[in-house]
Amino acid sequence: GDSVTQMEGPVTLSEEAFLTINCTYTATGYPSLFWYVQYPGEGLQLLLKATKADDKGSNKGFEATYRKETTSFHLEKGSVQVSDSAVYFCALIFSSGSARQLTFGSGTQLTVLP
Amino acid sequence: DTGVSQDPRHKITKRGQNVTFRCDPISEHNRLYWYRQTLGQGPEFLTYFQNEAQLEKSRLLSDRFSAERPKGSFSTLEIQRTEQGDSAMYLCASSSGGLQGGNTQYFGPGTRLTVL
Numbered sequence: 001g002d003s004v005t006q007m008e009g010p011v012t013l014s015e016e017a018f019l020t021i022n023c024t025y026t027a028t029g030y031p032s033l034f035w036y037v038q039y040p041g042e043g044l045q046l047l048l049k050a051t052k053a054d055d056k057g058s059n060k061g062f063e064a065t066y067r068k069e070t071t072s073f074h075l076e077k078g079s080v081q082v083s084d085s086a087v088y089f090c091a092l093i094f095s096s097g098s099a100r101q102l103t104f105g106s107g108t109q110l111t112v113l114p
Numbered sequence: 115d116t117g118v119s120q121d122p123r124h125k126i127t128k129r130g131q132n133v134t135f136r137c138d139p140i141s142e143h144n145r146l147y148w149y150r151q152t153l154g155q156g157p158e159f160l161t162y163f164q165n166e167a168q169l170e171k172s173r174l175l176s177d178r179f180s181a182e183r184p185k186g187s188f189s190t191l192e193i194q195r196t197e198q199g200d201s202a203m204y205l206c207a208s209s210s211g212g213l214q215g216g217n218t219q220y221f222g223p224g225t226r227l228t229v230l
Contacts, residue, residue: 004156032217034218036221042223042224043118043205043221043224044157044207044221045221046218046220049218089156093217093219094217100145100147100162100169100170101147101149101159101162101170102147102149102157102159102207103159104156105156106156107154107155
């Protein structure tokens with residue numbers, strides 16, 4: 001079945017460091033890919049998305065590129081801030097067919113120290 | 115634009131009791147989803163509605179769980195005879211189902227259930 005694998009955390013960085021969180025997926029077909037962020041005690045917020053190969057999603061300084069050849073959607077940010085501390089989830093969904101649910105990775109906890 | 119809302123935010127109950135959660139989706143969204151999230155894990159799909167029709171149910175949704183969306187607007191998720199293993203965050207999401215970005219789901223804040 002479809003699955004998403006994220007790099008294991010927790011990840012701890014100093015402020016202004018470069019961030020990469022790896023995400024790879026296994027799916028039959030070409031899903032849409034998402035990154036969601038969850039702050040402590042809150043629900044998930046959509047961070048960015050990409051719907052087809054080579055698309056780049058970006059938001060709030062975060063970027064991720066849909067790489068079909070490596071089935072990856074790695075999240076990057078050039079300079080993290082303390083306020084970026086949260087759990088980050090990679091997810092996929094198919095826009096056609098009967099399946100409508102998001103399939104999530106297990107999440108990566110990010111802590112940014114001042 | 116009012117986001118997805120859920121009520122209550124927290125619920126503590128004793129084993130064997132019934133609980134009901136409510137979700138109000140974004141008003142123009144015709145698709146509504148329930149997920150369950152346990153500590154340290156990503157959300158897992160439970161069920162999905164398009165308007166008032168429940169179109170998909172996960173095998174995680176045992177017969178103690180029932181979800182409704184009677185008028186295609188808000189939805190309720192009921193758990194009967196709660197067990198300690200039901201303790202989790204229950205998340206609701208909605209999407210428009212349109213061709214442009216229709217598969218983007220927007221999540222509510224969740225209801226955290228603790229079964230004692």
